[in-house]
Amino acid sequence: MNIASIRKEYALKTLGINDVNSDPIHQFREWFKEAMKAEVLEVNAMTLSTLGLDGIPNGRILLLKDVDHGFVFFSNYQSEKGKELENLSKGALTFYWAELERQVRIKGEIEKVSSQLSDEYYFSRPYGSQIGAWASPxxxxxxxxxxxxxNHKVYQQKFESEPIQRPEHWGGYRLNPVQMEFWQGRPSRLHDRILYEKNEAGNWSISRLAP
Structure with missing residues (x-):
């Protein structure tokens, strides 16, 4: 197996600094719509990277559930990622849409969403998933x-006789971006990379990065 010989030439699209939206959230939405139209597999799958309690970066695949002024996802607050975010409320998201030869990288501060928003999403989930949030430590x-x-059977029986509620240890997070990079694959590894950075006044600057 010669891993070093595996190569793919990227040539589908280009990305110019004058072609992007001045707001990176709007630019993300545009790319996300294009990814949905292209029927990208697991289009809302993303890698969430946090800093482990041992000081080693830690990543895992999650599903994006909303985009408002930030990027919303849900999890168990007592999970590994929950403990890491309790210790340091910063992280990064990475989306990779192979069908479009695109990548989006996002850095920012992470906060818990409101109880109302967590409730709304929790009760929109299939009933089995609602039970699962209780059953899985x-x-x-x-x-x-x-x-x-x-454990799943225990909670199924429990909520046959009483209304199910969202566990207090389960809910949403929002990553509020301070930096976003849009990457478009190009031939000869000379990829297009457009970087947005937010300043202290809350305004975005746009730059091109070398690949």
């Missing part, structure tokens, strides 16, 4: 799969 070591299955 996310990121904790467990003895076997049977533990999860039994």
């Amino acid at each position: 996310q990121s904790q070591k467990i003895k076997s799969r049977d533990f999860l299955d039994e």
